[in-house]
Amino acid sequence: MSVLIDRFDVFAGGFWLTLQICVLAALGALILGAVVAVLRISPVPPLRAVGTGYVNVFRNMPLTVVMFFAAFGLPALGSNADFLRIPGLDVVFSRLGTDLPYFRFALIALVLYTAAFVCEALRSGVNAVPPGQAEAARSLGLTFGQNLRYVVLPQSWKASIVPLGSVIIAMIKNSALVGFFGVVGDLSQTADQLTSAEGYAFVPVAIGISIGYLIMTVPLGAFLDRIEKRQAVAR
Amino acid sequence: MRITRVAALAAAATLALGMTACGGDDAGEGTGAGSKSFAAGTTMERLNKAQSIKIGTKFDQPGFGQKGLSGKPEGFDVEVAKIIVKELGIPEDKIEWVEAPSKVREDVIVNGTVDFVAATYTINDKRKERIAFAGPYYEAGQNIMVKKDDTAITGPDSFKDGTKKVCSVTGSTPAEEIKKYVKDVATQLVLFDTYDKCRDALKGGQVDAVTTDNVILLGYIAKDEASFKLAGDNFTKEPYGIGVKKEDTDFRTFINDTLEKAFADGSWKKAWDDTAGKFGAELGDAPTVNRY
Numbered sequence: 308m309s310v311l312i313d314r315f316d317v318f319a320g321g322f323w324l325t326l327q328i329c330v331l332a333a334l335g336a337l338i339l340g341a342v343v344a345v346l347r348i349s350p351v352p353p354l355r356a357v358g359t360g361y362v363n364v365f366r367n368m369p370l371t372v373v374m375f376f377a378a379f380g381l382p383a384l385g386s387n388a389d390f391l392r393i394p395g396l397d398v399v400f401s402r403l404g405t406d407l408p409y410f411r412f413a414l415i416a417l418v419l420y421t422a423a424f425v426c427e428a429l430r431s432g433v434n435a436v437p438p439g440q441a442e443a444a445r446s447l448g449l450t451f452g453q454n455l456r457y458v459v460l461p462q463s464w465k466a467s468i469v470p471l472g473s474v475i476i477a478m479i480k481n482s483a484l485v486g487f488f489g490v491v492g493d494l495s496q497t498a499d500q501l502t503s504a505e506g507y508a509f510v511p512v513a514i515g516i517s518i519g520y521l522i523m524t525v526p527l528g529a530f531l532d533r534i535e536k537r538q539a540v541a542r
Numbered sequence: 543m544r545i546t547r548v549a550a551l552a553a554a555a556t557l558a559l560g561m562t563a564c565g566g567d568d569a570g571e572g573t574g575a576g577s578k579s580f581a582a583g584t585t586m587e588r589l590n591k592a593q594s595i596k597i598g599t600k601f602d603q604p605g606f607g608q609k610g611l612s613g614k615p616e617g618f619d620v621e622v623a624k625i626i627v628k629e630l631g632i633p634e635d636k637i638e639w640v641e642a643p644s645k646v647r648e649d650v651i652v653n654g655t656v657d658f659v660a661a662t663y664t665i666n667d668k669r670k671e672r673i674a675f676a677g678p679y680y681e682a683g684q685n686i687m688v689k690k691d692d693t694a695i696t697g698p699d700s701f702k703d704g705t706k707k708v709c710s711v712t713g714s715t716p717a718e719e720i721k722k723y724v725k726d727v728a729t730q731l732v733l734f735d736t737y738d739k740c741r742d743a744l745k746g747g748q749v750d751a752v753t754t755d756n757v758i759l760l761g762y763i764a765k766d767e768a769s770f771k772l773a774g775d776n777f778t779k780e781p782y783g784i785g786v787k788k789e790d791t792d793f794r795t796f797i798n799d800t801l802e803k804a805f806a807d808g809s810w811k812k813a814w815d816d817t818a819g820k821f822g823a824e825l826g827d828a829p830t831v832n833r834y
Contacts, residue, residue, distance in 0.1 A: 379742055382742075382746035382747070387748065402728060406705075407707055407730070408748055409732055487735050488734075489709075489739075489748075491728065491732060496712060496733065499712040499733075500713055502645050502713065503644045503646075503713025503714070504714065506671065508648075508672075509646070
């Protein structure tokens with residue numbers, strides 16, 4: 308078990324990189340997922356079809372395949388995902404701005420995949436709002452946008468926060484895949500590094516990276532439990 | 543009289559049986575339980591008695607250990623392993639091949655999942671802390687593969703200015719070695735689980751070079767001479783050894799003896815010519831076995 312202390316810097320570095328990719332992917336997935344959810348519940352049939360199509364494609368494909376498409380399909384199409392070199396953001400998240408595109412590719416894959424689940428979590432929340440609410444808002448003359456913004460989404464939020472949390476926790480664990488698609492130094496790739504290159508036994512290293520993931524997911528789960536309790540009071 | 547006759551018959555029968563047994567042995571080229579004599583209690587004796595052996599090798603390493611359509615791994619590592627198995631008096635078809643990718647090689651030896659590992663296994667001190675090496679049976683060296691029209695990369699020092707990107711395989715010795723040359727790991731180094739992905743990244747232009755042992759790179763160049771070439775000479779020495787349990791000195795000595803015999807009688811050279819040698823890689827002189 309001495310590896311946990313001797314190579315603490317390696318674990319800490321891996322933790323930091325995994326945290327970076329998770330924060331960015333969670334932000335991206337929440338935004339994109341909200342957009343897709345709006346498409347899916349919009350009154351315009353072609354937009355609904357686009358939303359439904361998106362969810363069907365990305366929710367039903369294994370993440371590994373999405374990762375493959377991002378890491379090896381995008382380059383084949385001539386893209387290095389340079390649009391993600393967002394000025395300002397790449398100061399904090401230094402990997403966003405590097406010449407090596409694999410961090411960006413992995414991010415794209417995680418966002419696309421998770422957004423489908425985020426969309427469904429949000430939509431389940433919207434469906435939990437009694438239809439009378441939206442009908443009443445419409446009869447007051449609110450537009451679709453106003454209806455969502457002032458009446459439906461504030462109420463749906465309460466019902467979707469818990470499933471949304473589960474989706475994000477799943478995403479954090481899914482991020483363990485990025486190390487196999489060219490991102491060097493994330494938490495799970497760290498395990499590879501320590502076991503095969505430096506010859507440490509696998510089990511202590513696996514315990515170390517598990518602790519890293521638990522540090523991210525357990526507080527998030529506890530936070531969700533808290534919100535759930537408060538929400539029970541609010542009802 | 544009658545008794546003598548019976549005795550003579552019995553003697554003749556025993557003799558005949560004995561001869562058949564011998565004949566059977568010859569047909570199997572000296573395999574079978576007890577076909578070779580080893581000191582009691584050694585790994586060699588146990589394996590010979592059991593008439594089966596488990597060997598860890600790679601299933602995805604062209605020229606060394608690659609599992610193709612035949613369902614059996616093929617390559618130089620596999621052939622060397624077969625030479626050792628033959629010396630143990632076990633027929634080839636009794637070998638159980640176990641996939642041993644880089645990161646589990648020590649674990650499968652320590653846990654006893656396999657009896658030995660032959661898997662482009664570079665001998666180094668860190669690994670010697672957990673297992674022991676027989677051999678080396680080959681000395682490879684790290685090199686760099688670039689696109690055919692690339693003239694900017696001439697050797698590992700070309701990565702020192704921090705602009706050139708290089709790909710290798712997670713947890714491999716070459717990946718560790720190249721870290722000494724790159725200026726910033728986060729922006730210059732990509733690691734995948736297989737070299738195929740590195741080659742694709744090189745072809746796609748995401749990286750400028752792929753680095754690993756020369757023989758592996760030659761395998762890729764042989765398949766696509768129009769696209770790739772080596773940049774410069776080998777810059778490391780990577781002796782490949784056979785991994786065995788750390789405390790099993792007898793078995794290690796036995797493998798070392800077997801390897802030296804194979805160097806001398808030409809079976810080592812033949813193994814090379816049939817496998818990795820087809821890619822045009824040089825075998826060089828037989829390495830000196832290191833009995834540490």
